[in-house]
Amino acid sequence: MSTQSNRAAARLMVAPSVILLFIWMIVPLAMTLYFSFRLYRLLSPERTGWVGFANYTWFIKSPDFWLAIFNTLALVGGVLIITVVLGTLIALLIDQPVKGQGILRILVIAPFFVMPPVAASIWKNLFMHPQNGLFASVSRAFGADPILYLENHPMLSVIGIVSWEWLPFATLILLTAMQSLSSEQLEAAEMDGATPFARFRYIILPHLTRAITVVVLIETIFLLGIFGEIFTTTQGGPGSASTTLPYMIFKQAIAAKDIGRAAAGGIIAVILANIVAVFLMRGIGRNLDA
Amino acid sequence: MARAVSPRRYWITTLAAWGVSLLIFFPVLWMILTSFKTEASAVASPPQLFTAEWTTQNYADVWARSDYPRFFWNSVVISVGSTLLGLAVAIPAAWSMAFVPGKKTKDLLMWMLSTKMMPGVAVLIPLYLLFQRTGLFDTKIGLVLALMLMNLPIIVWMLYTYFKEIPSEILEAARMDGASLWKEVVYVLTPMAVPGIASTLLLNVILAWNEAFWTITLTTTKAAPLSAFIASFSAPQGLFYAKLSAASTMAIAPILILGWFSQKQLVRGLTFGAVK
Numbered sequence: 001m002s003t004q005s006n007r008a009a010a011r012l013m014v015a016p017s018v019i020l021l022f023i024w025m026i027v028p029l030a031m032t033l034y035f036s037f038r039l040y041r042l043l044s045p046e047r048t049g050w051v052g053f054a055n056y057t058w059f060i061k062s063p064d065f066w067l068a069i070f071n072t073l074a075l076v077g078g079v080l081i082i083t084v085v086l087g088t089l090i091a092l093l094i095d096q097p098v099k100g101q102g103i104l105r106i107l108v109i110a111p112f113f114v115m116p117p118v119a120a121s122i123w124k125n126l127f128m129h130p131q132n133g134l135f136a137s138v139s140r141a142f143g144a145d146p147i148l149y150l151e152n153h154p155m156l157s158v159i160g161i162v163s164w165e166w167l168p169f170a171t172l173i174l175l176t177a178m179q180s181l182s183s184e185q186l187e188a189a190e191m192d193g194a195t196p197f198a199r200f201r202y203i204i205l206p207h208l209t210r211a212i213t214v215v216v217l218i219e220t221i222f223l224l225g226i227f228g229e230i231f232t233t234t235q236g237g238p239g240s241a242s243t244t245l246p247y248m249i250f251k252q253a254i255a256a257k258d259i260g261r262a263a264a265g266g267i268i269a270v271i272l273a274n275i276v277a278v279f280l281m282r283g284i285g286r287n288l289d290a
Numbered sequence: 291m292a293r294a295v296s297p298r299r300y301w302i303t304t305l306a307a308w309g310v311s312l313l314i315f316f317p318v319l320w321m322i323l324t325s326f327k328t329e330a331s332a333v334a335s336p337p338q339l340f341t342a343e344w345t346t347q348n349y350a351d352v353w354a355r356s357d358y359p360r361f362f363w364n365s366v367v368i369s370v371g372s373t374l375l376g377l378a379v380a381i382p383a384a385w386s387m388a389f390v391p392g393k394k395t396k397d398l399l400m401w402m403l404s405t406k407m408m409p410g411v412a413v414l415i416p417l418y419l420l421f422q423r424t425g426l427f428d429t430k431i432g433l434v435l436a437l438m439l440m441n442l443p444i445i446v447w448m449l450y451t452y453f454k455e456i457p458s459e460i461l462e463a464a465r466m467d468g469a470s471l472w473k474e475v476v477y478v479l480t481p482m483a484v485p486g487i488a489s490t491l492l493l494n495v496i497l498a499w500n501e502a503f504w505t506i507t508l509t510t511t512k513a514a515p516l517s518a519f520i521a522s523f524s525a526p527q528g529l530f531y532a533k534l535s536a537a538s539t540m541a542i543a544p545i546l547i548l549g550w551f552s553q554k555q556l557v558r559g560l561t562f563g564a565v566k
Contacts, residue, residue, distance in 0.1 A: 009471050010386035017383035017446055018398070024439040025405045031416035090310055097295055098304040105557070106550055107315040113549040114318060115500035117520045118538045122321050125531060132333040132531065134320065141336060167314065172557050214562045217403070218444075225409035228502045246411040259415050266412030273407040281400065 029270065035263035042257035055264035064240040064248055069272070071155055072244040076223045076276070078159040079166055080216055086163075087170030087215070088208070092200070094171075095178045105172075112168040120232035123161045124150065128233075154234040154242035162229055166222075170215045177211035178204065213284045220280060224273050245269050318546075325349070325535035332531040348536035356519065358540060365515035365544075367430050368505065369498035372437035373491055376445045379438070381487070384449035385475055389458055399450065402443040410503045421508055430513045433505060437498045444497070445490055451562060452486025453479070485555070492548075492556045499545045516541040 039051045059065060094104050111119070127133050128149040136146035149157045181204065189199050227246045230236060236243035236251065243251070249269060253262035295303075312319075323339065324332050325348055331341040352358070387395050417436075418427075426432030456479065464478045480487075502517035509518055523537040549556060 006471065007390055007392075010390035013382035013386040014398070016379050017402070017442060020379065020439060021402055021405050021442060025408065027420070028413035028416040029408070031419070032413055035415065090314075093303065093307045093310060096303040096307070097300060098307045099300075100304075100308070104307055104311045106553060107311040109549065109553060109557075110315050110318045110546065113496065113500075113546045114542050115502055115517055115520070115545075117502045117506075117517055118321075118542055119317075121520070121523075121534065122317055122538060125534060126320060126324060127317065132335075134337055137335055137337045164314070164317070173562070176557060218562065221403065221406045224407055225411065225503075227409075227411055228506075246409045249409075249411045250414075253411075253415055262415060266409075269409045269412045273409065274404075277404050277407055 032263045032266045032270075035259050036267050038260050038263075040259040040263075042259065051260065055260045056268070058261055059252075059264045059268060062248075064243055067240060068243050068245045068248040071242060072224070072246070072272070074155060075159055075162065075226060075244060076220060079163045079223055080219055082159070082163040083166045083170040083219065084174075084212055084215060087167060087174050088212075090167075090171045091175040091178055092204075094175060105175075108171055109168045111164055112172075114165070116165065116228045117232055119165050120161060120229045123157075123164070124233045128157060150234050151238055154238065158230055158233060158242055161233065162223070162226060165229075166219055169219070173211050173215050174208060177208050181207050216284060217280060220276065224269075224276065245272065318542075321535045322539055324531055325539045327532050329530055329532045332535070348532045349540070351533055352523075352537045352540060356522070356537075358519070361514060361516045361519040362544065364430060364513055365499055365517075368433045368437060368513075368515050369495045371430070371434040372441065372498050373445075373494040375434060376438045376442050376494060377449075377487065377491065380442060380445040380449055381480075382475070384446050384453050385479060387446070387450050388453035388456075389461060399447060402446055406440070406443050414507060417504075418507065426508075428509045428512050428514075433508060433513055433515070436504050436508060437501055440501070440504070441494050441497055445494055448490040448493065448562060449483070449486060452483055452490075456482050485558070489555050489558055492552050496545055496549060496556075 036055050037050055037052065039047055039049050039054075041047065090108065094101060094108070098104065114122075125133070127135050130136055130146050130148050130151075133146070135149065139146045147153075185203055186199055189203055194202070225246055226244065227250065230242060230244060230247050231250070234242040236247045240248075245265065246269065249262050249265035252258050252265060256262075326344050326346065327338070327341045328343055328345055328347075331338055331343065334341075387399065421427040421432055421436075426435070460482070461474060461478060464474050469478065499515075500517070502521070505515050505517045506521055509515070520537060520541045523534055
């Protein structure tokens, strides 16, 4: 059906998107790569020059580096696990015949409309604040000392906040996928005496594979760059307990004003993102006959 | 999956579903309630779910203290503008990927998505410098461009999954009748794809509205949208819970209302081809 001229026209129609994205990717990346081999400190602009891999070795030997890598992966992995598992459970629950399903969907989707700085500051102040937060009041009501969430459990707190933000997304995609499952199949299984668990394991879960793939893919893209939530809540602390790779780069660029080292960190972050992308494509890409 | 269940089970699941949903919604509800309290009752111990003295004073204070209409207008222009521009670039691309797929189409799509994996912080300085030198810094045009490019992969992917569901026989029929490529896109494909385009538009307006990294770092005052508005309120200036809640509610209310009203279209659009 597609003639030669049609193919040429089709290529022409893809071209603007590809060219724009390529420029958008390659120009900042090339500049970052250039800076990463330069001595470039805003506090001493008169000293410049090539420094080889010095910025990279500084970054990798920095005591925070491996912790930051670990925290970045923990944030991505933690939020993925929480949102997919809870999302599946909540979708299963809402998918049952219940009263007011429409309103339930409106309630569950709400966090998705809350911009990250608002979400972070609400959780930090109204809920997790050690004196005035709601959690502290609840602890006191039970006669317990308030838990210092952001001070003593900074990474878990950040994972919790980000999970709350992304739970609606996972729940709604999984719910839509469940609703496309024909009920005859489930009823037949039920009549054959399949337990609820068996029905979930052998009918519902396989049906959800594609939806879970999409959730994991989209969330990973956004989670790898999470920055604002940490900036608003813990500022990467206490110490560097909740410093992720993006936050570590930010500290070099803005606090230390060392553009060269920040750029080296940026390139490392890009490499990490690529490694994660390769694992993602290998692991789940085949579920996605895009 | 509407199946008949016993009344007892119906009410238990209803109760459980409502409990869980209210729990997820509670932080938003608590924020809205707090925004109508006095500062004293906002931090009262034990906490008051409802207060004796509701007030709208916080909203009046926030309104007087900052130029909310300007932030609001910037948010509207940036989120709608970047989405419309993105659709204009993405529709032809998604069309050709869906109907004239090549061997590399899937790889191209994945490459587009992978450009989004680059953490914003990693390229902050270069983009900041580029925006400064080209005069795009702190302009609405600059942010429209940045957010358009940021969301373009998502827009292309969503449209692609919709377009693929349109049977190509219809297009062939149009072609047989002598419709040109352009006419095919405008008169045949676009009307059929309107629901998909609407969902894509909605989701991307929301994503752009809630974007809070580039919108804060690439603006100072002129082009600053609501994300910057709220960032100025969380700056350390003593904790005023009621005012903070009022400002937060003002920042999210427009998109919350839009989202709730268009919930059906949005949810349908959120599947990214996950549902066959």
